[in-house]
Amino acid sequence: MESKVLLDLKNVNKVFGQNHVLKDINLQIERGKFITFLGPSGCGKTTLLRSIAGFYTVDQGEVWIDGKIVNDLPPYKRGTPMVFQEYALFPHMTVFDNVAYGLDIKKVPEAEVQQRVQAALTQVKLTGLEERYPHQMSGGQQQRVAMARALVMNSPIILLDEPLSNLDAKLREEVRVELRNIQQDLGLTVIYVTHDQLEALSMSDYIVVFNRGRIDQYGTPHDIYYKPRTRYVADFIGTTNFIEGVVERQDGNTANVVYGKGQKVAIPTEGSWSPGEKVILSVRPESLRLNPAETLDFHMKGKVQASMFLGEKERYYIMDDEGKEWIIDAYDIGQTSFDGEVTFAAKADKLHIIQYDEGEE
Structure with a gap:
């Protein structure tokens, strides 16, 4: 055979x-x-x-x-x-x-x-x-x-x-x-x-x-x-946003992670993570929503620094409260535009946990 x-x-x-x-x-x-x-x-x-x-x-x-x-x-x-x-x-x-x-x-x-x-x-x-x-x-x-x-x-x-x-x-x-x-x-x-x-x-x-x-x-x-x-892979393939977090605990295939100013999110994962372990969360620009009407699992606040019209989408550059820049893509928004203070959020399954590497910046 x-x-x-x-x-x-x-x-x-x-x-x-x-x-x-x-x-x-x-x-x-x-x-x-x-x-x-x-x-x-x-x-x-x-x-x-x-x-x-x-x-x-x-x-x-x-x-x-x-x-x-x-x-x-x-x-x-x-x-x-x-x-x-x-x-x-x-x-x-x-x-x-x-x-x-x-x-x-x-x-x-x-x-x-x-x-x-x-x-x-x-x-x-x-x-x-x-x-x-x-x-x-x-x-x-x-x-x-x-x-x-x-x-x-x-x-x-x-x-x-x-x-x-x-x-x-x-x-x-x-x-x-x-x-x-x-x-x-x-x-x-x-x-x-x-x-x-x-x-x-x-x-x-x-x-x-x-x-x-x-x-x-x-x-x-x-x-x-x-x-x-x-x-490295997340950063090389397309565009993504990173934020550091700490694993609080893992329940089966869900890891509870603390990020930002004490916010928590339960993320589906195929990996195994230990309590107290430092991790990196990756979320793609298209997976984030600006000023969403519904409450989503992961959420941050920031201020619009700049935007760029790219035809099928508007790309926003947003500075969060910690001074970190985020890239967020808004699709099919018509004449709507975002400015000033905004909330940006994502569903938990749009976040991916990556092992933290001290030497990889």
Whole structure:
């Protein structure tokens, strides 16, 4: 029976000189999933992708693909075609020849090459452009050629290294949808590297959040956004508000937390918290309500410092009584605007408890 796990990374480490880039990476990736490696520049995400592809040799640990250890295999024997940020197309070759290059290297019969190249070009909507050269194509079309070159190899896994970063915003969104559709239609396993949180949230089945060479969290986009395990993850993914609190007690799956000027809130939690433990509460700007008509579980008072109209929402910057700034998004408020002293509040299930880390500010 075929294993669900296609890629298995075991205790992977990579060092460049004095720089320990990958630190004890352990990760299992299932077949047919769209996985995004997410994090800022220098966090190790591209190094790990290139280590999977075989362009880098890991200094410690094992890389398993489809049940086989591949540490000693060169890139062309791993079955991990890669789409690069700069596309890496051959300028002197036509679209057809660029896409067929990997098949020619493997000495695939000509009739099969024709069939597979045409199928790949159809999948990326480039039929009829076989004889064009890269310089005759737009950035979006070049990106599709690079994708077709990966698809034509019929590999179970495809690696994408920030392939949309050179496209403008509108085209990036269009290609993003196309990539996701292709992945789902063909049942491919895709590993996608980006520093763009919106790309990660909108395309992925699972997201791997990197922090200085380590994996801080691996989970669904919903879990990463609403249930971050660390302050780093909560702060890196979108915008959030933090406030310190102290656990009074925990009753089953509910933690009673004291915050602000002695206010208390009972928060649903999957964690285990000790009485007296210092914690961080995270709440997203869209989860807070300004001057709500009903009484909500979590509530604070403050003064509007500034606001910004962003089309579908108005973003407010509010200073609370303790001198801390909050960001609150108000949607669909029509002509209503808030000014001066306000109350802001949220339901308890919109708050998330994060372990307090003295060194993480």
